[in-house]
Amino acid sequence: KQKTRVLSTFTWEVTPVLSDEKLCEVELLEAFAAPIINKKQTSCLIKQLTCLYPLNNLPHIKRVRNCRDKSDHPLEIIICLLQDIPNREVSLNDLFPEGKANGLGEPFRVRIPAYQPLTRSQFEVASQHWPTTFRENKQVTDALQGHLFNTEEKAKMQTFMEKAIEAATVGKKMGMEPVGAVIVNPATDEVVAVGHDCRNGPNPLLHAVMVCIDLVAFSQGGGAFNHNKYHNCCFKAVESFPGEHAINIGKPLLPSNDHSLRGNIVNGLPYICTGYDLYVSREPCVMCAMALVHSRIRRVFYATSFPDGALGTKYKIHTKKDLNHHYDVFKGLMKDECQFLLS
Amino acid sequence: MFCLFYLQAKEALENGEVPVGCLMVYRNEILGQGRNEVNETKNATRHAEMVAIDQVLKWCHEKGRDRKEVFEHTVLYVTVEPCIMCAAALRLLNIPLVVYGCQNERFGGCGSVLNISQDDLQHTGTPFQCLGGYRAEEAVELLKTFYKAENPNAPKSKARKKQ
Numbered sequence: 001k002q003k004t005r006v007l008s009t010f011t012w013e014v015t016p017v018l019s020d021e022k023l024c025e026v027e028l029l030e031a032f033a034a035p036i037i038n039k040k041q042t043s044c045l046i047k048q049l050t051c052l053y054p055l056n057n058l059p060h061i062k063r064v065r066n067c068r069d070k071s072d073h074p075l076e077i078i079i080c081l082l083q084d085i086p087n088r089e090v091s092l093n094d095l096f097p098e099g100k101a102n103g104l105g106e107p108f109r110v111r112i113p114a115y116q117p118l119t120r121s122q123f124e125v126a127s128q129h130w131p132t133t134f135r136e137n138k139q140v141t142d143a144l145q146g147h148l149f150n151t152e153e154k155a156k157m158q159t160f161m162e163k164a165i166e167a168a169t170v171g172k173k174m175g176m177e178p179v180g181a182v183i184v185n186p187a188t189d190e191v192v193a194v195g196h197d198c199r200n201g202p203n204p205l206l207h208a209v210m211v212c213i214d215l216v217a218f219s220q221g222g223g224a225f226n227h228n229k230y231h232n233c234c235f236k237a238v239e240s241f242p243g244e245h246a247i248n249i250g251k252p253l254l255p256s257n258d259h260s261l262r263g264n265i266v267n268g269l270p271y272i273c274t275g276y277d278l279y280v281s282r283e284p285c286v287m288c289a290m291a292l293v294h295s296r297i298r299r300v301f302y303a304t305s306f307p308d309g310a311l312g313t314k315y316k317i318h319t320k321k322d323l324n325h326h327y328d329v330f331k332g333l334m335k336d337e338c339q340f341l342l343s
Numbered sequence: 344m345f346c347l348f349y350l351q352a353k354e355a356l357e358n359g360e361v362p363v364g365c366l367m368v369y370r371n372e373i374l375g376q377g378r379n380e381v382n383e384t385k386n387a388t389r390h391a392e393m394v395a396i397d398q399v400l401k402w403c404h405e406k407g408r409d410r411k412e413v414f415e416h417t418v419l420y421v422t423v424e425p426c427i428m429c430a431a432a433l434r435l436l437n438i439p440l441v442v443y444g445c446q447n448e449r450f451g452g453c454g455s456v457l458n459i460s461q462d463d464l465q466h467t468g469t470p471f472q473c474l475g476g477y478r479a480e481e482a483v484e485l486l487k488t489f490y491k492a493e494n495p496n497a498p499k500s501k502a503r504k505k506q
């Protein structure tokens with residue numbers, strides 16, 4: 001029986017770097033609700049209230065909730081938002097000027113979630129206030145709980161980061177910033193490019209990520225710089241694919257409106273960094289993070305943070321809605337080893 | 344002399360590249376002129392600015408000049424507001440001034456999408472000044488011509504296919 005070599009324990013943990021809206025606290029709005037005394041009136045009340053006080057900007061709010069613990073009235077209904085009425089202390093008569101609120105009890109104030117929850121933990125908090133709809137992204141839940149990658153995947157991730165560290169060490173000896181990077185094709189687990197920082201050479205903009213992006217270009221028959229001087233900056237030429245298959249690269253954490261999930265092979269060759277993963281020892285700067293947007297990378301794993309970092313520290317360029325491509329980012333992979341590299 | 348960077352942009356368009364052109368001028372001397380070379384190099388970071396920067400670096404190397412001093416006295420003229428990547432690169436090189444044509448609504452790093460030129464970034468060179476609107480209509484026209492040629496319904500990778 002063939003058994004894959006797997007490490008059972010890891011000294012590191014990866015955390016997804018999610019958008020601020022996924023990580024923020026649940027925002028609440030003040031509202032009026034009332035018990036439904038006569039259950040038979042429920043559908044009639046919903047119709048009436050939808051007409052009188054439509055909750056147009058809150059499609060995620062469930063108008064009626066169950067209250068199992070209160071035996072005298074099993075249901076409660078949202079009447080309106082506090083901001084919908086001028087006078088904030090009100091009775092049923094004020095709320096229903098035409099006086100048709102059959103089956104409702106005395107109104108009371110509640111706080112309801114202002115937005116649809118985006119993560120399970122937001123959903124759990126929101127639900128304590130008032131029921132909402134929630135479309136769970138299982139990948140995000142798993143990522144936040146640290147269950148997204150299995151042992152085998154983690155072992156692979158560690159191998160790739162080790163390669164990046166190895167390159168960084170070589171670069172450091174040559175007087176460069178101790179940063180290394182590796183670009184991998186996750187469909188085949190092949191390393192496409194390995195590079196280290198070269199900023200103290202002829203071109204100060206050749207950060208490790210920029211080096212790797214150019215090496216990927218070389219692997220596809222392009223490229224702009226001469227990397228021959230640096231033996232630890234190298235690439236593996238890709239072979240033409242026979243057909244126009246799209247590489248199966250799984251579902252991304254962030255919904256992207258671009259075409260990174262299909263058609264990533266052009267003229268029998270992969271198109272720039274589409275579908276590829278980057279492993280880099282330190283959080284990319286703004287230039288490098290945006291270069292990865294232009295290059296349509298699929299995922300980025302980095303170890304340590306950088307004070308001007310653009311993938312979590314200063315900015316989250318990978319989640320910026322205005323941009324035409326987004327990628328998933330995870331931090332913390334082999335953090336201690338890379339921290340050591342920088343010291 | 345400053346019409347030259349619009350000629351660069353036109354050349355980019357003729358070569359199937361996003362029509363952006365630029366000039367780098369050091370004490371009234373043109374040291375670099377670039378246009379987008381993304382498709383030719385298969386490297387999505389080969390924007391006009393990056394191409395021109397390489398020429399300035401080469402010049403410094405050949406003339407034995409201190410590149411820090413040169414970039415600190417170099418003005419970039421570019422048809423479109425630099426993108427976020429290029430804005431960061433310009434900061435890293437301490438370029439003091441950028442004169443551009445039209446705004447870059449998709450990727451602009453000098454105020455349109457992010458304000459990399461002015462933000463407080465202690466480890467990313469120095470902030471720079473921007474002057475926008477220099478022959479902006481011409482720059483917009485060029486971009487429109489380019490994006491009109493791209494079929495909006497086709498997957499991007501197909502639309503970018505070079506024939």
Ligand SMILES: [Zn+2]
Binds near residue numbers: 207285
């Ligand atoms: Zn960088």
Ligand SMILES: [Zn+2]
Binds near residue numbers: 392425426427
């Ligand atoms: Zn740019």
